[in-house]
Amino acid sequence: MSSFDVNKIRQDFPILAEKIRGKDLVYLDNAATCQKPQAVIDSIVQLYSHDYANIHRGVHSLSVRSTDKFEAARSKVKSFINANSDKEIIFVRGATEAINLVAQTYGKANIKAGDEILITAMEHHSNIVPWQMLCEQTGAVLKVAPINLKGELIYSEFEQLLSDKTKLVSVVHMSNALGTINPAKKIIAAAHAKGIRVLLDGAQAIPHMAVDVQELDCDFYVFSGHKLYGPSGIGVLYGKQSLLEAMPPYQGGGDMIRKVTFEETEYNVLPYKFEAGTPAIADVIALGAAIDYLVAIGMENIAAYEAELLDYATAKAKQIEGLTIIGEAEEKGAILSFTLNKIHPHDIGTMLDSLGIAIRAGHHCAMPVMDFYGVPATARASFAMYNTKREIDVLMSGIQSLIEVFG
Amino acid sequence: MFEDLRDLYQEVIFDHNRNPRNFRVMENADRQVEGFNPLCGDRLTLFLKMDGDVITDASFQGSGCAISTASVSLMTEIVKGKTEVEAEELFTKFHEMTTGKEEHINLEALGKLAVLAGVREYPARVKCATLAWHTLEAALKNEASAVSTE
Numbered sequence: 323m324s325s326f327d328v329n330k331i332r333q334d335f336p337i338l339a340e341k342i343r344g345k346d347l348v349y350l351d352n353a354a355t356c357q358k359p360q361a362v363i364d365s366i367v368q369l370y371s372h373d374y375a376n377i378h379r380g381v382h383s384l385s386v387r388s389t390d391k392f393e394a395a396r397s398k399v400k401s402f403i404n405a406n407s408d409k410e411i412i413f414v415r416g417a418t419e420a421i422n423l424v425a426q427t428y429g430k431a432n433i434k435a436g437d438e439i440l441i442t443a444m445e446h447h448s449n450i451v452p453w454q455m456l457c458e459q460t461g462a463v464l465k466v467a468p469i470n471l472k473g474e475l476i477y478s479e480f481e482q483l484l485s486d487k488t489k490l491v492s493v494v495h496m497s498n499a500l501g502t503i504n505p506a507k508k509i510i511a512a513a514h515a516k517g518i519r520v521l522l523d524g525a526q527a528i529p530h531m532a533v534d535v536q537e538l539d540c541d542f543y544v545f546s547g548h549k550l551y552g553p554s555g556i557g558v559l560y561g562k563q564s565l566l567e568a569m570p571p572y573q574g575g576g577d578m579i580r581k582v583t584f585e586e587t588e589y590n591v592l593p594y595k596f597e598a599g600t601p602a603i604a605d606v607i608a609l610g611a612a613i614d615y616l617v618a619i620g621m622e623n624i625a626a627y628e629a630e631l632l633d634y635a636t637a638k639a640k641q642i643e644g645l646t647i648i649g650e651a652e653e654k655g656a657i658l659s660f661t662l663n664k665i666h667p668h669d670i671g672t673m674l675d676s677l678g679i680a681i682r683a684g685h686h687c688a689m690p691v692m693d694f695y696g697v698p699a700t701a702r703a704s705f706a707m708y709n710t711k712r713e714i715d716v717l718m719s720g721i722q723s724l725i726e727v728f729g
Numbered sequence: 730m731f732e733d734l735r736d737l738y739q740e741v742i743f744d745h746n747r748n749p750r751n752f753r754v755m756e757n758a759d760r761q762v763e764g765f766n767p768l769c770g771d772r773l774t775l776f777l778k779m780d781g782d783v784i785t786d787a788s789f790q791g792s793g794c795a796i797s798t799a800s801v802s803l804m805t806e807i808v809k810g811k812t813e814v815e816a817e818e819l820f821t822k823f824h825e826m827t828t829g830k831e832e833h834i835n836l837e838a839l840g841k842l843a844v845l846a847g848v849r850e851y852p853a854r855v856k857c858a859t860l861a862w863h864t865l866e867a868a869l870k871n872e873a874s875a876v877s878t879e
Binding site: 684685 | 730731733734737746796798854
């Protein structure tokens with residue numbers, strides 16, 4: 323598909339026809355979670371109606387069918403991010419669990435007292451707290467690279483913080499609170515030059531751009547399925563095979579073992595070593611369906627369309643007196659975080675909801691970012707490939723009206 | 730344009746949001762407690778002047794949404810001159826009104842506070858209205874630590 327047809331795409335998302343308080347839904351909370359295309363919904367119905375059984379266990383037909391579909395989804399993820407092997411794709415509950423997994427396995431095995439872990443000032447809590455927990459457990463030190471007022475990483479300061487003690491860099495690919503897209507390749511190359519491993523938190527980036535983990539050369543890449551038009555409760559940890567092989571397992575249980583006696587346990591090979599217990603079978607398969615859907619549209623086409631939406635929304639927002647955009651990075655994804663003079667984001671959120679417009683109001687699980695800008699919270703409109711300029715017009719006129727009501 | 734919200738955002742609420750009453754630091758306060766709603770970042774400091782068990786003065790500082798600002802502003806007005814027991818009773822009634830647990834709430838007994846009855850229909854906003862009162866309760870119990878709605 324070379325031409326991008328937003329109206330056709332909208333028809334694939336049944337929820338977009340919902341009325342909210344009697345108004346057409348304008349769903350602009352995509353950074354929190356995306357809505358699901360019919361293909362994803364159908365894949366879950368299909369599995370439970372015709373193909374469902376537990377995987378990797380039975381010899382019976384349904385188990386084989388489920389297993390085949392499950393492993394096919396793994397291959398789809400592998401191709402989607404251009405990993406080298408299916409063995410590098412670990413299914414977890416979401417980006418958060420993936421980071422915790424790396425912290426508690428790779429981190430515990432390789433990071434010791436006095437070592438440093440480097441993050442940035444724009445991280446989501448999920449890329450802060452797991453490292454703080456690891457630091458508490460090991461005596462390592464968490465370092466934070468600062469950002470400027472536009473919401474960009476101050477690269478020179480980041481580079482200076484790469485020290486002999488730094489053992490891991492963990493940075494967000496695209497910020498959920500600001501929209502900033504970090505210079506991932508540059509960050510990774512600089513860290514690698516000093517022998518430092520890099521984890522990229524791709525939770526926000528993954529639905530908005532083509533991601534190639536081999537080209538980026540990141541050591542770990544994590545994302546959640548629900549932000550990629552797939553189900554919630556499923557996510558992916560990508561890790562370079564050599565690293566994953568050397569890492570101890572995360573959780574013990576079924577599926578992650580090769581042989582168990584009461585004396586000792588032999589762990590399973592990759593990727594199963596990190597997948598203890600029955601996984602979210604239907605959700606993995608539905609994530610595969612989401613990827614099929616996106617590949618057919620083309621990530622480049624999506625990125626180009628969303629850039630157009632963001633430009634349009636930014637220009638419109640700048641015309642509103644008293645509106646301040648939070649996050650104006652040169653490299654930015656389709657997120658518009660803003661504040662209004664003397665109107666609290668929660669009031670903005672409730673008032674826009676009465677017009678059928680769903681935005682996020684709050685700290686976006688990035689309290690340090692709010693502190694940096696000296697605001698308790700922001701309002702955030704975050705766009706997806708199914709949003710339209712007309713919806714942005716509805717948002718902007720809603721904002722104008724609520725400014726008038728507040729006086 | 731916002732007809733559906735008329736019950737929630739009454740003119741009194743806009744008025745108290747624009748011009749909050751008793752919005753000042755109280756020198757020599759007998760009680761001073763911070764309230765925090767981590768969900769939305771609302772933060773307030775409540776000051777009380779006591780004469781025995783009577784609240785002789787109440788004031789606040791902080792920032793929050795219109796509902797939370799109006800709620801604390803109205804509260805500081807209404808509790809002045811009330812005893813601790815009377816203030817507690819008001820809190821109980823206010824809580825019943827905002828969480829809608831009672832079928833028949835005597836809105837008259839709540840006076841001006843009745844303008845906040847609309848939050849009942851907006852579960853996500855109830856905490857905005859009750860933060861002030863949770864903070865007052867902590868202040869009356871002389872709890873030194875900050876209170877949180879979570």
